[in-house]
Amino acid sequence: MKTPTAPPPATPPAERNFFQDVHEVVRLIPPGRVSTYGAIAHYLGARQGSRAVGYALNAANIDAVTLRREAPVPAHRVINRLGQLTGRHHFPTPTAMQERLEAEGVRVEDDTVVEFEKLFWDPAKELE
DNA sequence: AACGTGACCCTAG
């Protein structure tokens, strides 16, 4: 008995797919509203995982294009906490994000959502 | 397997 016992609790407590969960929440964002990476991350229980949210959205966009999913993720409604369209460069065209937002009635000036705080859609408060 | 990168956010000095 060299090793008396070594039961490694190799059991991931929560194996929920993070980026898929992100897609779910982002899809719930109604048109004309915007949310933030931090809010979504916080709602998912990982307020420090904001970066992963952006990564998930990037994957979502690629998925939507590659797999042509029926329910594409409206990534254009997700911005940073400052209301800036930080991810505009990752869209097909640099202005696609702004165009889509304006098409929904969201005014964008200088790559920043106007009255972003009023249009802010917090899943933790809307969905609760 | 380890390092580095990225559509971020928060805390400290």
Added chain:
DNA sequence: ACTAGGGCCACGT
């Protein structure tokens, strides 16, 4: 008030 640094999550090489 501003600047600097660290931290967490996931993925690619």
